[in-house]
Amino acid sequence: xxxRIKYPRNRRVWxxxxxxxxxxxxxxxxxxxxxxxxxxADGVDCSxxxxxxxxxxxxETCSRQKAANTLSPADEMATGTAQPYVRTDPNFVxxxxxxxxxxxxxAKQVGEMKFDPYNGAWPSHWRxxxxxxxxxxxxxxxxxxxxxxxxxxxxxxxNPKDIGPEVPPTRTNGELYPRINTDILDGGGxxxxxxxxxWTCPQPIGDIVITNITNPPLxxxxxxxxxxxxxQSVIYFKAKESEQIGTFDMATEIWTFEPAPKK
Amino acid sequence: MAWAQNIAQxxxxxxxxxxxxxxxxxxxxxxxxxxxxxxIDGQWNTSGAFWGYTINHLISRSRxxxxxxxxxxxxxxxxxxxxxxxxxxxxxxxxxxYTPQTSVPNYxxxxxxxxxxxxxxxxxxTWQVAWGRPGAFNMPEIYCxxxxxxxxxxxxxxxxxxxxxxxxxxxxxxxDCNPSLTWQxxxxxxxxxxxxxxxPGYVQSYAIVFRENYYLDRPLRSMLQPK
Numbered sequence: 001x002x003x004r005i006k007y008p009r010n011r012r013v014w015x016x017x018x019x020x021x022x023x024x025x026x027x028x029x030x031x032x033x034x035x036x037x038x039x040x041a042d043g044v045d046c047s048x049x050x051x052x053x054x055x056x057x058x059x060e061t062c063s064r065q066k067a068a069n070t071l072s073p074a075d076e077m078a079t080g081t082a083q084p085y086v087r088t089d090p091n092f093v094x095x096x097x098x099x100x101x102x103x104x105x106x107a108k109q110v111g112e113m114k115f116d117p118y119n120g121a122w123p124s125h126w127r128x129x130x131x132x133x134x135x136x137x138x139x140x141x142x143x144x145x146x147x148x149x150x151x152x153x154x155x156x157x158x159n160p161k162d163i164g165p166e167v168p169p170t171r172t173n174g175e176l177y178p179r180i181n182t183d184i185l186d187g188g189g190x191x192x193x194x195x196x197x198x199w200t201c202p203q204p205i206g207d208i209v210i211t212n213i214t215n216p217p218l219x220x221x222x223x224x225x226x227x228x229x230x231x232q233s234v235i236y237f238k239a240k241e242s243e244q245i246g247t248f249d250m251a252t253e254i255w256t257f258e259p260a261p262k263k
Numbered sequence: 264m265a266w267a268q269n270i271a272q273x274x275x276x277x278x279x280x281x282x283x284x285x286x287x288x289x290x291x292x293x294x295x296x297x298x299x300x301x302x303i304d305g306q307w308n309t310s311g312a313f314w315g316y317t318i319n320h321l322i323s324r325s326r327x328x329x330x331x332x333x334x335x336x337x338x339x340x341x342x343x344x345x346x347x348x349x350x351x352x353x354x355x356x357x358x359x360x361y362t363p364q365t366s367v368p369n370y371x372x373x374x375x376x377x378x379x380x381x382x383x384x385x386x387x388x389t390w391q392v393a394w395g396r397p398g399a400f401n402m403p404e405i406y407c408x409x410x411x412x413x414x415x416x417x418x419x420x421x422x423x424x425x426x427x428x429x430x431x432x433x434x435x436x437x438x439d440c441n442p443s444l445t446w447q448x449x450x451x452x453x454x455x456x457x458x459x460x461x462x463p464g465y466v467q468s469y470a471i472v473f474r475e476n477y478y479l480d481r482p483l484r485s486m487l488q489p490k
Contacts, residue, residue: 051391051395051396056423059395059423059424060423060424063394063395063423063424063425063426064424066394066426067424067426070400070426072467072468073428073429073467073468073469074468076288076328077285077286080286080325080326080328081285081286083325084325085282085325085326086324086325087279087280087282088276088279088280088324089276089280092280092281094281094283196437198437
């Protein structure tokens with residue numbers, strides 16, 4: 001009788017246990033790392049490019065699933081508000097904005113703006129602009145901030161989306177009666193609304209180009225309680241086709257016209 | 264793109280660090296007007312990837328959730344840009360670049376490009392960028408009454424299921440219609456148009472008030488304020 005290799009009793013116990021442990025661990029790892037299936041009980045798979053599916057049931061089901069998984073604004077606010085507040089900068093000190101007086105130099109510049117020859121006037125709401133100038137700056141309430149003031153000349157172009165896509169874009173009579181308006185591009189600030197103006201030329205002289213802007217000298221303001229004066233610029237313009245020249249006075253809102261120069 | 268990321272992060276951090284501010288969702292936004300690019304142009308995909316990468320590296324704070332936004336429109340304007348306009352294929356390509364970079368949702372806050380140029384924007388492409396694509400959400404511009412605004416989105420909803428997170432409004436500020444709708448009227452316009460067509464309750468309670476908000480001297484907090 002051959003001698004049988006006799007394992008110690010404790011080895012006979014732990015060897016099978018190691019095997020069981022390896023198998024169990026493998027199953028746990030597989031369970032934890034496998035992709036969570038998006039296949040619903042009704043068999044619709046929303047994990048891929050379901051939005052391209054020709055099956056309307058798939059699109060409808062996955063859309064509704066997306067909607068159901070989207071936090072409502074109220075829930076998002078509630079969830080965010082419930083979490084503990086953490087200040088990003090522990091040394092943050094809330095500062096009260098101080099008046100910017102006297103007027104900063106960048107708010108004094110006057111000059112013509114050049115359009116990009118390819119892209120035209122920009123930003124996009126300057127549709128129909130034929131000429132644009134920067135005309136100094138205007139303050140927000142209490143002189144907390146200053147923004148550049150732009151003066152633009154426009155035609156009466158009508159946006160096609162207001163008259164429907166089936167109607168080609170047209171120029172209305174407004175093209176003959178050009179407009180001059182002021183604009184602020186950087187978002188502005190409280191109290192700047194009073195500087196946004198829109199004037200329509202009383203004569204049908206077509207598109208115009210602004211040739212110059214003059215301003216009366218402003219008093220040097222150092223006291224934030226002194227109100228900033230209303231707009232007082234004088235706009236010099238020339239009609240593109242007829243070369244009719246004229247001026248527009250923002251303070252009096254009076255247009256003046258001179259005979260077109262002889263060619 | 265780092266400069267834009269830095270500015271956005273500084274804004275987010277500044278908002279967060281004023282403890283008087285309520286919790287807010289702040290979106291860093293772009294738009295779909297890039298005139299040198301053609302409809303079929305690889306740069307749309309590259310720019311989507313860059314944008315997604317940038318958004319993904321913004322850090323949410325305890326009072327701020329990060330979002331992405333894109334003013335997706337046709338930008339069709341012959342008086343200014345000649346024959347140029349963007350097309351639906353370009354923005355799908357943008358999403359192809361964006362989506363692998365981040366899971367941050369992107370909000371389409373433009374008008375309805377299919378309504379503007381149906382030949383360049385199919386109804387399906389408009390639906391995909393506003394809702395169908397992963398992470399695609401929307402808050403469409405509802406500035407005025409008329410067929411080009413709220414009613415045009417009923418067409419998209421009727422085409423396929425979609426949810427509207429809210430609306431974008433000029434809140435009475437200057438627009439092609441003067442005055443434009445208030446933000447409440449913008450929201451009601453879309454909600455009513457959908458309800459009348461048999462889709463009640465599809466507009467969530469957010470409203471973006473665009474920049475003219477300032478001109479009317481209303482507080483910044485009216486942006487992204489629950490209705």
